[in-house]
Amino acid sequence: MSINGQAYIVGAYEHPTRKAPDKSLAQLHAEVAFGALADAGLSKDDIDGYFCGGDAPGTGPLSLVEYMNLKVRHADSTNVGGSSYILHVNHAAQAIAAGKCNIALITLAGRPRSESQQKGAPQRVDNPVQPDFPWEQPFGMTTLNAYAMCAMRHMHQFGTTPEQLAWVKVAASHHAQHNPNAMLRDVVTVEDVANSPVIADPLRRLDCCVISDGGGAVIVTRPEIARSLKRPLVKVRGAAEAIKHLAGGDVDLTYSGGARSGALAFEEAKLTPADIKYVSVYDSFTITVIIQLEDLGFCKKGEGGRFVADGNLISGVGKLPFNTDGGGLCNNHPNHRGGMTKIIEAVRQLRGEAHPAVQVANCDLAMAHGTGGLLGTRHGSASLILERE
Amino acid sequence: MSILSNTLPHHPEVQPFWSALEEGRFLIKGCRSCGRAHWYPRAHCPFCTSADTEWREASGRGTIYSYSIMRQAKPPYAIAYVTLEEGPTMMTNIVDSDLEAIRIGKPVEIAIRRQPDGDVLPMFKLA
Numbered sequence A: 001m002s003i004n005g006q007a008y009i010v011g012a013y014e015h016p017t018r019k020a021p022d023k024s025l026a027q028l029h030a031e032v033a034f035g036a037l038a039d040a041g042l043s044k045d046d047i048d049g050y051f052c053g054g055d056a057p058g059t060g061p062l063s064l065v066e067y068m069n070l071k072v073r074h075a076d077s078t079n080v081g082g083s084s085y086i087l088h089v090n091h092a093a094q095a096i097a098a099g100k101c102n103i104a105l106i107t108l109a110g111r112p113r114s115e116s117q118q119k120g121a122p123q124r125v126d127n128p129v130q131p132d133f134p135w136e137q138p139f140g141m142t143t144l145n146a147y148a149m150c151a152m153r154h155m156h157q158f159g160t161t162p163e164q165l166a167w168v169k170v171a172a173s174h175h176a177q178h179n180p181n182a183m184l185r186d187v188v189t190v191e192d193v194a195n196s197p198v199i200a201d202p203l204r205r206l207d208c209c210v211i212s213d214g215g216g217a218v219i220v221t222r223p224e225i226a227r228s229l230k231r232p233l234v235k236v237r238g239a240a241e242a243i244k245h246l247a248g249g250d251v252d253l254t255y256s257g258g259a260r261s262g263a264l265a266f267e268e269a270k271l272t273p274a275d276i277k278y279v280s281v282y283d284s285f286t287i288t289v290i291i292q293l294e295d296l297g298f299c300k301k302g303e304g305g306r307f308v309a310d311g312n313l314i315s316g317v318g319k320l321p322f323n324t325d326g327g328g329l330c331n332n333h334p335n336h337r338g339g340m341t342k343i344i345e346a347v348r349q350l351r352g353e354a355h356p357a358v359q360v361a362n363c364d365l366a367m368a369h370g371t372g373g374l375l376g377t378r379h380g381s382a383s384l385i386l387e388r389e
Numbered sequence B: 001m002s003i004l005s006n007t008l009p010h011h012p013e014v015q016p017f018w019s020a021l022e023e024g025r026f027l028i029k030g031c032r033s034c035g036r037a038h039w040y041p042r043a044h045c046p047f048c049t050s051a052d053t054e055w056r057e058a059s060g061r062g063t064i065y066s067y068s069i070m071r072q073a074k075p076p077y078a079i080a081y082v083t084l085e086e087g088p089t090m091m092t093n094i095v096d097s098d099l100e101a102i103r104i105g106k107p108v109e110i111a112i113r114r115q116p117d118g119d120v121l122p123m124f125k126l127a
Ligand SMILES: [Zn+2]
Pocket: B031, B032, B033, B034, B035, B036, B045, B046, B047, B048, B049, B050
């Protein structure tokens, strides 16, 4: 069974807050949920499916379904880190196609800034029972150096340069200047990135995403309901996921699970990377973007550095506009999870509702892709291809 | 370095590794069925699922697959993936070495080091 054409995204909402000391986590989830409902022109009681990730407080979906007083007959709390929400659209489309629910709500929220996780290298909060724990945590592994080792290897193997990494940040900053909610709105140059302090070789401060509070939600439904609503039609053309890991010691840090999930999503959509007018791609770090763009087939493996250079990701300038909201590098990264905002900006682009300065002309096909967990150890990749109908 | 104090779960599946390390021996798991060595050690071979796995004393020699130096840490430290002579690649630290001399591809050798909290860890130094 294919989900191509079986589901539509009819509601999308990004919380404008970037620091929410006076709001509870559940409250943020409810605010983004109700924002997405208003966007779709639906009411709370229309929801019969609910999807959440590891940011949801409580046991899976239970506490939030109660908090929002929903009545659902289908739920899914698959947690693969920051890409969970892209995966959830895939799962929601499958559930809808199978008749298990009609209107699915997916939420993300978090308040790491208000919880004082403001330093750039939060210790991973892994569980000592995890089988990998004693083989990684004692060596001072953090999110930063796990991604940095991917960058170091990529540079060694393919000749990728710090300047090429910096171009990813430069492009994001060009977009963020037009987003009044973005945390970092100043346009930066390759030199600015090069002059920022090294955090974990070879990554510098400006190679890293922001830490922010906030969240977002999307609503997925079946074609008949989508057509009865007043919003532009954003159809799910293809979606896929893949988990990549250290494979018993057979380690290759130069690629991600996106190599598999991307190919499967394109196959389902009956499209190729050349068809895509806009891409939202998880930008936890600059290197994350380069590796994923290669894996998704926008360029060959190893050529990502050259591909992103010279403004090629800047809307109106380059060939592949990306993260026109400013992405995680400049806009926000609620709960250290960037997947939801990747979907939302893709929906804005397809609806023609992105900021006019970054709106891609005739944007009829877009992709949202994410990596959750750690690129340098184990992660869940999720790919989603959307079409404006 | 953010070493966790005495919290490493030494459950029976991997206790022989830690016991040997205390005695200065670096063991890895290999499979009698398919022959391959793997990392991290498991009861079942992750390649062929066989339960016929055995502890093997490793040479302690390898090369750096990748690394990063945490510049903001006090003092800075090097995390790395080292590819062992026996095949598997493992996460570790490069210690007792000039951090600026660390490069991908350089040979390293095992440096078993007791941490202030008492844990003994399989680290490496430039050969
Ligand atoms: Zn085997």
